[in-house]
Amino acid sequence: MPATLSPELESQAISMIRGFAMDAPLHAKSGHQGTAMALAPLGHVLFSRVMKHNPADPNWPDRDRFVLSNGHASILQYSLLYLSGYGLELDDLRAFRSFGSRTPGHPEAGHTPGVEVTTGPLGQGFANAVGMAVAERVLRDRFGSALVDHHIWAIAGDGCLMEGVSHEAASLAGHLGLGRLNVVFDDNRITIDGSTQLASTDDVGQRFEAYGWHVEYLGEIADDPDALEAALLAAKAVEDRPSLLILRSHIGTPSPKWTDEHEAHGNPFTAADVTETKAVMGIPDEPFWSPDDVVSAYRDATAELAAADYERWQKSLDAIEPAEREAWDAAWSGRGTPGWEDRLPSFEQGENIATRQVIAKAVGAALDRFPGLVSGAADLTGNTGTKLPDATAQTAETPGGRQTYYGIREHGMGSTMVGMARHGGILPIGGTFFVFSDYMKPSVRLAALSRAKVVFVYSHDSVGVGEDGPTHQPIEHLAALRAIPGLQVIRPADANETVAAWKAAVEIDGPTALVLSRQGIPVRTDGSAVERGGGIVRAVDGTPDLVIVATGSEVALSIDAADRLAGSGTQVQVVSLPSWDRLARQDRGYRDTLFPAGVPVLSVEAGATFGWERFADDCVGIDRFGASAPGDVVLRELGINVDHVVERATALLADRA
8 A cells, every 4th residue: 555644744745835835926926826725735635645646757658647727826736746756846946937947937848847738828728638538548448458547637727617718628528428537626716806706607517517527516625635535536436427526715725814815816925924824824934844754755655656556557568569569659659650651652743632632641541550640620520631541430439539520629629639649649630721720829839838749730721712701711820820939830832742741740749730722732842842841843054043932832833933934034943941940940051052142032822921021032922811702713813823923023033133
């Protein structure tokens, strides 16, 4: 049996957490201590009695996952990681919210050992937890419960459950019957503005019951570790649906002045407030009080909590067959088994095919080599090329299904996929129309911030969408995605570049956005431009008179324009630039081959010209909203045609002359 803490040591540990929750924000001159104070007993019970985790191996694949969706209470998680022995020490707590510390204002995955996902934007962590529960289920079905058998634990606050993303994710979780997902709703009834009654009077429990969740009203047990443990273990035993545990807590507990007051949420306590509260708790009035005997006992108890499970799991992993171990390693690396690239298709010059159709062919060609791949879309599975060949749907009845139907829930889909990726073992692909990437911006940004390996597939990439009109025709979206640090953005020119883009998405350890066409595009490249972000697809002898640089469907158009200009003696080099971020990693010498010094450059892209000034002297683009008409008509009328490119190229050359 694991070591247990005496009631006295438990009481001291909880008081330590509450002390840290006041001391760190006070030291940082920053707030958000109230929630951490109220939830100190809950966090303690999760980490020391309930969760299966191993601080000596924070990345153990079969650990329980913990998500603090209300990430502003990050000092709670940092305190628990310190006590449990994840490598944080008192100096890290003292450095709370300071530059370069391991204890930033909100939890950041990959930055602090033991932090699973990057949370803070409310509701995102809740949806991440849903994705983690999907990942656990798929992997358990694929590899068996000897290797995958754990639970997802999340804490969410009022703000998380007000944000729309949580509604989308909760509905999906209930539909899928994710029984390994357990969420504690911190019902403290306080927001920054004041009481939640100012803005919200809906019944959260009834709402989640309608979603298909198991709901328990825990009442006033926030300070009772034994009752909390019993409630958590009871929820863990519910296997057919996710559980929501509604815990009535009191923000700022046990402050004599600020308990249940909204000031305890965002504003830091004063030194006098801290002194008064520590007196109520009966602990020394000293910053970061941390008795060595309590810390040592806590770490010993935590180390033993999962010791037997960890040893048993390691033996199970060591015993699997070589082929199965190869599949396991591929899944956890987010890649395919060796040789998967050999299955990729190639396309002959002159073939005409939409790049959204090509991605389906590229993924499907080596699907059996990707044991962790899960694909889906927001009600646009066939339209976006994210339908897997002969794949089983992900449902409560088919837990290993690799085809996820997210419904019309782009916001929830994006965050759920981030959760899958951060869980590990799953390479998630999700598709929608490019214009609806607006709904996914928060999750895409957090994927980049947390280096979550997600493949976002965006089809119908321009005004070529046609009759649906400006509401469905992306304009500024490429510029917006390119501005996100750490997001690989690829808009391939044709089928061969699309295959290369899929390969690039698999090989990078981070998120990728693939921006694909609705309409057919002639194959005019060999795909090699993707490797370095850009490449010459129409060369000339010697130094060109002009460079035309383009992406996507506009590459073929630019080649045609260059051919016409050649008829009048103008030597035009055409560059395909599918990925700005990949090109940025190349040396200056290579970039100079694409854009020779002194040679004028014209960019051609069916979207906002914002940002192209870094490459081009003039831009053919669309700096207005689109129009409703057949796609070829809209493109022609808005200047994305050979005649207009030739006209602008001629004018640029004349201006330079």
